[in-house]
Amino acid sequence: MTEAFAANVSASQREALQAAADAGDRLGELAAQLRAALVAASPADTAAAINAMIRRYGAQPYLVEDVGQPFHLHFHGSERDPVDALGGEFAAALALIVDGYGAGRFGRCEASRCDAVYVDLTRNGSRRFCSAPCTARAKTAAYRARRGGESVS
Numbered sequence: 001m002t003e004a005f006a007a008n009v010s011a012s013q014r015e016a017l018q019a020a021a022d023a024g025d026r027l028g029e030l031a032a033q034l035r036a037a038l039v040a041a042s043p044a045d046t047a048a049a050i051n052a053m054i055r056r057y058g059a060q061p062y063l064v065e066d067v068g069q070p071f072h073l074h075f076h077g078s079e080r081d082p083v084d085a086l087g088g089e090f091a092a093a094l095a096l097i098v099d100g101y102g103a104g105r106f107g108r109c110e111a112s113r114c115d116a117v118y119v120d121l122t123r124n125g126s127r128r129f130c131s132a133p134c135t136a137r138a139k140t141a142a143y144r145a146r147r148g149g150e151s152v153s
Helices: 002-007 010-019 023-038 041-057 084-100 132-147
Strands: 061-066 071-076 106-108 117-119
Touching: 002 010, 002 023, 010 023, 010 084, 023 084, 023 106, 023 117, 041 084, 071 106, 106 132
Parallel strands: none
Antiparallel strands: 061 071, 106 117
8 A cells, every 4th residue: 555655645644655654554444534525415425524634644735946937825734743744634635636626526437347546637527437448448338339239347
């Protein structure tokens, strides 16, 4: 679990995660909390799950001026712990998505045999699949079903 998260974060975050003895178990808990928020049964449940993560991970805003960029908002959790820092960032990101797009922008991939989740940031809120391969498989299966052929999953 640690390596999967570490592959997608900055070098300093990666080093901190790899150095934390219990990072794998705690990242697994964080992943479960993220999934629960993304597939919640109602907007109120989504908000409650995100709010619980904000409290748990201590999401705190701060302004950053990157080279060549104006000041913009970042979030982090507890600076003492790399998992809490990521948890705070993820919780705040989900909260901002709900604020800007609505709570209905998360879901479980509709492709058969896929258990992944997605965040829909499309203009019209039409996303139903986690990735391009799942979209292609589902469209191919639907086409073959209409044509009387065998489906692909």
